Structure formats: structure tokens, C-alpha cells
Amino acid sequence: MKNTQIMAAVAACLAVAIGGFTIYQTSYAGSPPAVRLDHKSVPLFNNPPAAVANAAVVGGPNFSSIVKRFGPTVVHINVRGETVAHSAADLSQVPPQLRNSPFFQFFQQFQNQSPQEVPTEGLGSGFIISSDGLVLTNAHVVKGAKSVTVTLTDHRSYKAKVLGTDSKTDIAVLKIAAHNLPTVRVGDPSKLEPGDWVLAIGSPYGFYNTVTAGIVSAKSRALPDDSMVPFIQTDVAVNPGNSGGPLFNTQGDVVGINSQIFTQTGAFEGLSFAIPINVAETVAQQIIEHGRVEHAKLGIAVQTVSQQLATSFGLQTPRGALVAQVTDGSPAAKAGLKAGDIILSVNGQPVNDSSDLPMMIGLMRPGQKVELGIWTNHHKADLSATLGSWSEGSLVADAGNGVTGHGLGLQVRPLDASERAQAQVHNGLLVQGVNGPAEQAGVQPGDILLAIDGKPVDSVAQVRAILKGAGNTVALLIQRGSNRIFVPVDLG
Secondary structure (H helix, E strand, O other): OOEEEOOOOOOOOOOOOOOOOEEEEOOOOOOOOOOOOOOOOOOOOOOOOOOOOOOOEOOEOOOHHHHHHHHHHEEEEEEEEEEEEOOOOOOOOOOHHHOOOHHHHHHHHHHOOOOEEEEEEEEEEEEEEEOOOEEEEOHHHOOOEEEEEEEOOOOOEEEEEEEEEEOOOOEEEEEOOOOOOOOOOEOOHHHOOOOOEEEEEEOHHHOOOEEEEEEEEEEEEOOOOOOOOOEEEEOOOOOOOOOOOEEEOOOOOEEEEEEEEEEOOOOOOOOEEEEEHHHHHHHHHHHHHHOOOOOEEOOEEEEEOOHHHHHHOOOOOOOOEEEEEEOOOOHHHHHOOOOOOEEEEEOOEEOOOOOHHHHHHHOOOOOOEEEEEEEEOOEEEEEEEEOEEOOOOOEEEEOOOOOOOOEEEEEEEEOOHHHHHHHOOOOOEEEEEEOHHHHHHOOOOOOEEEEEOOEEOOOHHHHHHHHHOOOOEEEEEEEEOOEEEEEEEEOO
16 A cells, blocks of 8 residues: 655646645555466456346445345455565764774674565455456556465455556556456446445455445545546545455446545545546556557646636636646647646536546547647637657557567666766666566666667667567666666566
8 A cells, every 4th residue: 555645736737735634545565567468358347237236225225236246256366576675774974983882883784784675465456357367456456566366255366467557547457367257247437426325345454355335425536646537536435455446336337446545544534536447447458458558648737727827817717727838849739739828628528627637638549639628818719639648758668469478567768868978878778667577677767778688779669679589588788877787587
């Protein structure tokens, strides 16, 4: 379970200020092995016929029929990983007159010890979306996983492969070697209304298949964690271990994935948040088909339009997303957007607040054309933009479609001239993100990838071409600071 302190909203970036609380992702553990599998045998999200839950009675609806029918689709997830532990002793500030002390000599023996890898274990939940073993859960549940075990309600356990994760939506897809499994039925989150009853099933604190219920508190909530998810807020009791479990409506349809809570204690306090299932379904489909997820971007920073800002820009009511910065060469710049413009709509859909825009754009596909309704120079105007990709300039270096099991797990970009001069190299790619096999081998963000199997690399295309012809292991030539090392990576 990870947490981030909520920061006050600042100009040029989107945030939400909620004083005194912490966001917790409701799992115990922590990017997973980048396993690629071709999987097309069974349709996703099989929608089997199921009995409708009993109508609401005095005191609330009867959820027992939902639990009996769909309880077996919910799984318990156990994650094992490792974290690096460093020596806590810092003796550099000890006064010289005390360095002959026997206590100093005792602690000095620990000072130069190498970092140690310490085993970690975490818990989470998930649910079955295809009868041959595809499981949906949160990305943070399997982050840093070296092994993942999925346990069904009948106590059968399976080693799971992580097909892929997407940190921006917190979605992960697992695969277990099982068949004829019960599956959930998918509902329509857009039909939810505040006050509707909803039901959660998961493994809080490791208690398998715990059932809790509550109501929808709000929809399309933006949280200050760089997420592009329009969260469903509920008052359903969600605790550590519930992460990745399903949120059902009263018809027994899954409408969300329980993901986060606001809390001062680390436990449930009445505010829980679920990822809408339509968002998860779109992301899961990309993971299964391509092994990764691409999100669109405009290339701007936005801020909330206050009443004072609205007045200064001649806008009658404070609404929309105020453009604070436009990246040179971005889709926004090419479309003609400039700082001071206010985006009022995207494809005819109103942008009521700056928090709406990242979710609307980020869940689209790169290359998609959008129509922007804007307020500029005290009047309305329309612009067309072709969306770019979050991965542009920072691409995932994986083999292309049709090559299974060759996910390297690196996010890299070309070095600019100043970076090459500083590192004193003629070629190479800067490592910006790492997971899966590369992370397990010890590659770190900030490393410079110089060559793979002795072949120099200067572009993502070269990396992909080399990986296509690679075996199960590749040797990466890495420069870290002034040192160069070869790092063997087992691709599996």
C-alpha cells in the first residue's frame, strides 16, 4: 500500500487540495515481470446470464444472490518481491576524538556492508474476466512482483503471469493456467447515480471473500496522484487487501475496481474510490493485444479557472481548463493553442473543471483527432488537434507484436547533445523507467543504455530490432556515472 501526501493546487499543474488526509492504495504490496502472451482464445468479460438480485426491501437490498453467483469470480492475490535494504549507520559525522571508542569500532563494521535484498510480501484482490484464466486487478497490487499467486474461492492456487500493467490507470492483467472458470458480468458505470447501492468483495487484511456494501457518494472524482481516472467515490468499507476487487451494482454487474481510500489512519474512514469498469476494460484490451498501453496527450499544463481568472479573461462563469503552458512542437502547439486560452469542451463534451481534461484526453488513443471548444481573446473559437502519445520521446522498448516473451521492461529516450557531452558518449539511450526483467537484473532509471549484445543502440527502433532476433538472455552495456558494466537480462 503506497501513499502520497496531497499537495495544494499550484498554477501550471492540476491538483486537488484536501488538507490532512492521505491517499492509500488498498493493497499490501508492491513493476511486474513484463510477460507477453498471445491470448485470443476466449472473449474478454464473458457475460453469462445471471439472476437479478432481489428488489430492495426495508433496510436495503438483499445482496445474497449476487454473492452466491459472483463470489467465486473474486480471487485472492499474494505477491512476493524484494526490496533493497541499506545500512542505516552514518558515521561520517562522528567527532575525531570519539573514533577510538569501542562503540565506534563496533558500528564501523556495518558501515561498508553492501545493500541487501530483503523479501517482501503483499496481498490484494482481483476478479476473473475470461473463463480460461484472465484476471483483472490493480497495477499497484503487483508492482515489484517476483512471483504472483492467485487463489480461488475453492482454495485452488495458481502461479500467475503478469501480462502487463498501466500505472496511469492502475490496471493490471494476470493469466493463470485454468479453464472453465466463472466470470463476472460487466455493467455500465455511467448509469450509476449518487445514492445507488453498491457491493464490494475482496480480501481485506487477508480475510478471503469479505463482502461489504454502501452507496455511491459521487462520480468522476479526480485525485491528486497524476491519475487520468474519473473515480467512483463510495462509502463502501474498503481496507488494505481490497485493492483490485470488484464493485458490483444491485443487478450483479461489475461497475468498478476498488483501488484507493482517503484515510488518516491507514484504514477505512468512509471514503473509498473505484476505477470505472469501462476504463479498465479498454486498458485491459490494449494490454492483452499489445502488451502495453498508450495514452493520448495534448502537451499542455492546465489550472483551475477561479472567479477572478474568469473575470480577467472575460468569461462570465468560472469553468473550463486554463492553459498555463504549451510544450513546443506538441499537438496543442500545432493546433494553435496558447497560454491563456481556456478549453471549454472536447468533442462537444463540456470541460467543467481543469480536472476533467486529463481524464478526457488521456483515455483517448494517440493519433485521434479532437475538436476543442476554447475561449480565447474574450470570444469562443474552435480548434482541431491530432493527439500525440505519452510514449513519444519515451517509448517502451519491447519487441513488436508476434514475438512472445521478449519484454525488456525499459522506458528509454535518445540523449540530447548536452547529455551526450556530459556523459562523454557518442551514442546511447537514457533509461527513464524500468520494470520486469530489466529491473530484476539491476538496471536503474538514470542509466545510459549503450549496447545490446554488443550492438550499439541510438534509438528505440534499434532496440526493438535487436530484441526480435534475441534469445532468452541479452547482455546490456550500461553506463552508470563514470562506470560501464554489462548486465545480463533473462527475458524468459
